Amino acid sequence: MPVPSPSRRGLLLAAGAALGAWSLTGCGVRWVAGEEPTPTAAAGPDDDARTRAVAETRDLLGLALPAAAAAAPLQQAASALVQTCTAHLRALGADAEEAVTATVTATATTGATTGATAADPAALLSRLATTAASALATATATGAGRTGAGTARLLASIAASRALLLDGLATATALPAPPVPAPTTSSSSPAGSPTAGPADEAGTAALQRALAGEHAAVHAYGLVTGRAGPERRAEAAADLDAHRVARDDLVDLLLARGAAPVEAAAGYDVEAATPQAAAALAAAVEERLAGVHADVVAASAPDRAAAAAALLRAARAARRWGSAVTAFPGMAELGEDGTALPRPSATTTSTATSTATGAP
The missing domain is CATH 1.20.1260 (Ferritin)
Structure with missing residues (x-):
C-alpha cells in the first residue's frame, strides 16, 4: 500500500x-580546518x-x-x-x-x-x-x-x-545498500623522489602519523581477535588483515617519497578483558584512524584519494564496532550538530591515536 x-x-x-x-537560529559558520586560497571576486573551486x-x-x-x-x-x-x-x-x-x-x-x-x-x-x-x-x-x-x-x-x-x-x-x-564507489587511489607522488618544500614535508608527516596509527591498529586488532566473542572473531580477523594491508601500503608510499617509514612501537599498553571491551577498543581505534586519514586528505593533495578511501573504511568499521560518530567522522573538532567543540589543550591527532590504542 x-x-x-x-x-x-x-x-x-x-x-x-x-x-x-x-538550535537552528542564525546562519551556519563556514568551517575551514586549515588555510584556503585567498578569496577573489570570482568563485573558485x-x-x-x-x-x-x-x-x-x-x-x-x-x-x-x-x-x-x-x-x-x-x-x-x-x-x-x-x-x-x-x-x-x-x-x-x-x-x-x-x-x-x-x-x-x-x-x-x-x-x-x-x-x-x-x-x-x-x-x-x-x-x-x-x-x-x-x-x-x-x-x-x-x-x-x-x-x-x-x-x-x-x-x-x-x-x-x-x-x-x-x-x-x-x-x-532491510533493503540492499547501493555501493559507494571509492575514489581512484593512485598517488601522484613521484616514486623515489625525496620530499621537497613545506607542503611535501607536511604531507609526509601526516602519512607518518597515519602509518603510526595503522601500526597501533594491527597490534590492537590482534588483541581484539583473541578477545572478541566467537560470533565476531572472523570479522575482527578480516579487519586485522585490512590494517596490515593499509600499513604495508603506507610503508611503500613513504619509501617512494624517500622517507624512512616510522616503525611500530616496542609495546602497547592496552587491555580488552571482555568481548565488550574488545569491541570498544576496535571502535576507538577506527575513530582515531579516521582522524589521521582525514589529516592526510588535508595535508597531502597527491594522496587525497587514498586517504579519503581510508577515512571511509575507518568510519564504517568504527560504526560496526559501536561508534556513535555519525555527522563528521575524522573531525573530532566538530560536534554532531555541526558546531565547533572546545579545542583540547595541545593534543595532536597522533597522540590521541596512541591513547586510544594504548600506545606508550
Whole structure:
C-alpha cells in the first residue's frame, strides 16, 4: 500500500522531532580546518564545491523529511538523516533553519500537487550513495577543480557520514545498500623522489602519523581477535588483515617519497578483558584512524584519494564496532550538530591515536 504524502504540518512536526533541541537560529559558520586560497571576486573551486555540497544536502532533506514522518523503523533512520543534513549545512556555512523551512514548504507544495512526496526509502538509499560518491569526487579532484585543504577534509568527512547513514537506513529497511564507489587511489607522488618544500614535508608527516596509527591498529586488532566473542572473531580477523594491508601500503608510499617509514612501537599498553571491551577498543581505534586519514586528505593533495578511501573504511568499521560518530567522522573538532567543540589543550591527532590504542 502506498504511503500517503504528508502535509506541511506533518513535515514540520517531523522536522522538529528529528532536530530535537538543536538550535537552528542564525546562519551556519563556514568551517575551514586549515588555510584556503585567498578569496577573489570570482568563485573558485572551494566556493563551487561548497555550493554543490549544500545543494546536494538540501536535496537529501527533501527525501528525508517525508520518511521522518513515516512509521518506525524508517522514521528513526530518516530522523537521524535530517539531523545530520542540518549539521552538514551548518558546517558548510549555509543557513540551516532557512534550508529546513524552505525544504518543508517545497516538499509539501509538491506533494499537494503531484502526490510525489511519499516516503521512498529506495530512492533515499540511492541518493545517499550518489551524493556520498559526489562528495568524495569533489574532495579528491585534481587540476583546476582541486579544493583547499579545509574544504577537501570536510567533504571527505561528509562523504563518510553519508555512507554511515546509508548503512543505517539499509539495515532499518532491510533493503540492499547501493555501493559507494571509492575514489581512484593512485598517488601522484613521484616514486623515489625525496620530499621537497613545506607542503611535501607536511604531507609526509601526516602519512607518518597515519602509518603510526595503522601500526597501533594491527597490534590492537590482534588483541581484539583473541578477545572478541566467537560470533565476531572472523570479522575482527578480516579487519586485522585490512590494517596490515593499509600499513604495508603506507610503508611503500613513504619509501617512494624517500622517507624512512616510522616503525611500530616496542609495546602497547592496552587491555580488552571482555568481548565488550574488545569491541570498544576496535571502535576507538577506527575513530582515531579516521582522524589521521582525514589529516592526510588535508595535508597531502597527491594522496587525497587514498586517504579519503581510508577515512571511509575507518568510519564504517568504527560504526560496526559501536561508534556513535555519525555527522563528521575524522573531525573530532566538530560536534554532531555541526558546531565547533572546545579545542583540547595541545593534543595532536597522533597522540590521541596512541591513547586510544594504548600506545606508550
